[in-house]
Amino acid sequence: MAKDGAVQVALLGGGTVGSGVSRILAEKGTVYADLLGCPLVLAGALVRDALKPRPDLAASLITTDAARLLDDPAIDIVVEVMGVEQPALDYISRALTAGKYVVTANKEVMAKHGPRLLTLAREHDVDLLFEASVGSGIPIIAPLRRDMLANRIVSLSAIINGTTNYILTAMSREEADFASVLRRAQELGYAEPDPANDVEGEDARFKLAILASLAFRSPVRPEEIYREGITGLAAKDFRYAAELGYAIKLLALARCDAAGIQARVHPALLPAEAPLAKVDGVLNAVEVEGDLSGRVHFQGPGAGSLPATSAVIADVLDAAQSIIGGRRAAHAAAQTVLPVLPMADLLTRYYLRLTVSDRPGVLAQIATRLGDQDISIASVIQKEANMDARTAELVIMTHEAREASMQQALKSLAELDVVEALGSFLRVEES
């Protein structure tokens, strides 16, 4: 409310989301002014390339000098949509310290520094809002911060990377292999030229760190989250999984109980009738289980300029209402610091695909090695005997076992003469 009774917004970043935000703020300015009871004005935009034509931005608003915006006392709200860690982290910290509200879409910054930045915001009696950092236009941050607040959150299960979900859906429907589907996803713009961040699960890990920290009110750092990508999956795994009644999804999972927090990102088998199993293509979905609410499911487009703009502007309007209404920052609830449990302690069921010698007694040897680690077999199917190589493929589903035991068993199986290759090894989530 620094100038002329209007709320002044500075935009940092002129990429896909930034241009969506500036365009929609221009197009819907009257609507937002009516909602707020005062104008919402874009007062400046930091871009990397000042010469690039930007039809929705007046030339006078464009700057390549961050200080011009961060040091301007007239700016009420700073919107950071630059991505990656630096200089975004510095700019956010400076804006909060200057008593400005900050809205960010930056998952890396929030995953790595969220708890500290939220404290910084409270110290300066402002808010840091980050709805667009996870699930784009799907409301999930605000529901965790507000709507589910009466609950103890028991678990989170999510599909929060559209690129990998697109790839897995295509692999499943077309029985295509990873490399060819990835190429197509790149051509369609669903995957980056360097896809590692997505297909190795790093992006999902950032987002899960944000959700878990919020849900369990205890900081969960991304590097504490077990991570496994989708590059090792074969087309036939989808076929075998389907025969057994399962889909394969890259899941981001977190659970909290008295012992601590378990958090992990990896491909997993999921019963075909589970709601998350039906989330296909570039859609995202998050399931939150509260002790009162039960399981609540949020789903929608997880990427794209306009869905992200929807989330960013919702946060901007919320910040503007706080500024106009004179709302003080919420009380800082005590953060417990719960341990993040080691992956070795996980108890779950496993799917295992092996190429073995096609001769009698092989299954007995495998069952013995598993049994040595207290792992019992729930079902086993023999697939695709290769007459020439005299090999066969075995698909084994285990009963519940400890991850540490399973890893031990895998090593032990690899040593067996009759095991030609360990194909896939996947965890099974009974939702």
Place this chain on the structure above:
Amino acid sequence: MAKDGAVQVALLGGGTVGSGVSRILAEKGTVYADLLGCPLVLAGALVRDALKPRPDLAASLITTDAARLLDDPAIDIVVEVMGVEQPALDYISRALTAGKYVVTANKEVMAKHGPRLLTLAREHDVDLLFEASVGSGIPIIAPLRRDMLANRIVSLSAIINGTTNYILTAMSREEADFASVLRRAQELGYAEPDPANDVEGEDARFKLAILASLAFRSPVRPEEIYREGITGLAAKDFRYAAELGYAIKLLALARCDAAGIQARVHPALLPAEAPLAKVDGVLNAVEVEGDLSGRVHFQGPGAGSLPATSAVIADVLDAAQSIIGGRRAAHAAAQTVLPVLPMADLLTRYYLRLTVSDRPGVLAQIATRLGDQDISIASVIQKEANMDARTAELVIMTHEAREASMQQALKSLAELDVVEALGSFLRVEES
């Protein structure tokens, strides 16, 4: 903040939701106090029967005299979970006028009087919160009021009555008839002894009025919403629909464009792969389509004491934070008053099941009558010829047609000698 630096809550209603709220406020009092930074105290509970044992309520808190709570200046927040229109409406109005925040789960009051009560709340610089009135523990009111605020809402599609969804799911899975499934639902407590409010679509109509008024920022009164129940559906309709690739659901639908608002509650055919087609049993789901966000889907348990308690206490915590933080009520955005369009103007496809004489030329006569109203047939399947009665069953899917024309055509078909009975008539929603 009237007494001892605590937020004081009065509870109106000692039924299923009321007892959930009082129990959880007692059990989680320390957690909520930590979240707020000050105690949240249940200061009194209005009940109908003061003699009924209530293990979670101290006897000193119980009263049958509403004035004792409504006139107590120490009460900050009034929680109304009595249900039905009166005296709840009076109590809510009195509480707001006295400058108290109000949290209500009352769909009838909000559907019929929501816009007026929200204005009353703003006039007294407080808020009226009603998350539990639709979809129980599923966050949907707050997302519409906050998270989707940057959007123009294009449409709402919802399954918001658990009783009817339970019945339709069972009819579909078991090929059972309505009456027998209703009886079982009543035995299981999923349907009331007098089920009319649910099975005739009245409950869904109240909830749609609330959602549509909020989404389109224009008052939609329940009596303006077209309503049709599920009592006329036959088990075979589910079988025929499935053969055609559709499920049958009781949908609450609203759409807004330049011409006005179209809002309706009726059973409809829905493509089997649509997300709402997969919402089974007592689950509820709401799909909101925003011009920026795209289609966002919210799903979860739509009934039960604890899910409702989750929503009620979320609202109580929100109100408490406003009281503690000194937040002033949000600016009253201008309400447009858009016309609610007549059902006669609807354009959609139709499913029609007829019993006809089993002789040549019948289909030609039917097609002619439809053609007279500009309705063209997309597909027709002949079902179950009855040799003795010399009748056959026809299932007709039409192309898009105007509702008024279809109603005219139905009258005209009923007059045909060769039409023995008009079985079912259902609208088809292509999601």
